[in-house]
Amino acid sequence: MSRPAAPQVRIQKGDFDIAAEIAALSTGRTDIGAVVTFSGICRDDGGRLSALELEHYPGMAEAEIERIARQATDRWPLTHLTVIHRFGVITPGENIVLVLTASTHREAAFDAAAFVMDFLKTRAPFWKKEHLKDGSKGNWIEARETDDASARRWRG
Amino acid sequence: MKLVYFAWVRERIGKAEEEIALPAEIGTVGDLLSWLQTRGATYEAALQHPETIRVAIDHEHVEHHAPLSGASEIALFPPMTGG
Numbered sequence: 001m002s003r004p005a006a007p008q009v010r011i012q013k014g015d016f017d018i019a020a021e022i023a024a025l026s027t028g029r030t031d032i033g034a035v036v037t038f039s040g041i042c043r044d045d046g047g048r049l050s051a052l053e054l055e056h057y058p059g060m061a062e063a064e065i066e067r068i069a070r071q072a073t074d075r076w077p078l079t080h081l082t083v084i085h086r087f088g089v090i091t092p093g094e095n096i097v098l099v100l101t102a103s104t105h106r107e108a109a110f111d112a113a114a115f116v117m118d119f120l121k122t123r124a125p126f127w128k129k130e131h132l133k134d135g136s137k138g139n140w141i142e143a144r145e146t147d148d149a150s151a152r153r154w155r156g
Numbered sequence: 157m158k159l160v161y162f163a164w165v166r167e168r169i170g171k172a173e174e175e176i177a178l179p180a181e182i183g184t185v186g187d188l189l190s191w192l193q194t195r196g197a198t199y200e201a202a203l204q205h206p207e208t209i210r211v212a213i214d215h216e217h218v219e220h221h222a223p224l225s226g227a228s229e230i231a232l233f234p235p236m237t238g239g
Contacts, residue, residue, distance in 0.1 A: 040239050054238070055162060055163055056238070057160070057162055057212070057215075057231060057233070059215055060212055060215035060216075060231065063215045063216070064215070064216075064217070085238060085239075096238075096239070097238070097239050117239060120238060120239050121236070121237075121238065121239040122235075122236060123217065123236065124236060124238045124239070125162065125212070125231070125233060125236055125238070126236055126237065126238025126239070127162060127163035127164075127233065127234060127236060127237050127238070128237045128238070129163070140163055140164045140234065140237070141237045142235075142237070143234070143235030143236065143237050
């Protein structure tokens, strides 16, 4: 299998169009057998939240996700890998993150997408702050040990 | 040397970034965290549990035993919660 295209990593304020992202990588190709998309969506946490505010470290966010993406393309035979992460104020129901993998077979596409998300959660420099329904600023969301455990499962 | 802060580290220190001239004896990330805590109440509040603070040097994650030599930008922030 030929060397995959370089991973596409975008950090942006605006939304993304999942269908357009799939079309961009598959148009005119007949060698792709599997496309997996993961989209992370803002939820209201049982009606408590009016929004999440995503802070990021410009420069490092791109660099760190590119490092994770290159590990994925080194480990699995992917034809494409696209990662888009939004920042700023995002309301419930809106997209936060997209991971899109394409490969000849589904196993590589599924596993690589899960790998990228697990490491993105624990290593990409983004932080979420809650905005509450009553108009006040809530807490910074705390990192979860289960996310660290998910990243550890890819070792070895 | 430029220090940059994010999320609740930034809020507690009360600034997003600053230029700092480090004393010569500050050799590692851990030394830096200890020294910053002596710079006032805001730093103390931000760094009271230094083991929870994550650090990056020039856009790459580092451990607390990492040397600072050659660093131009050091970032301090809480565990990440993106995705």
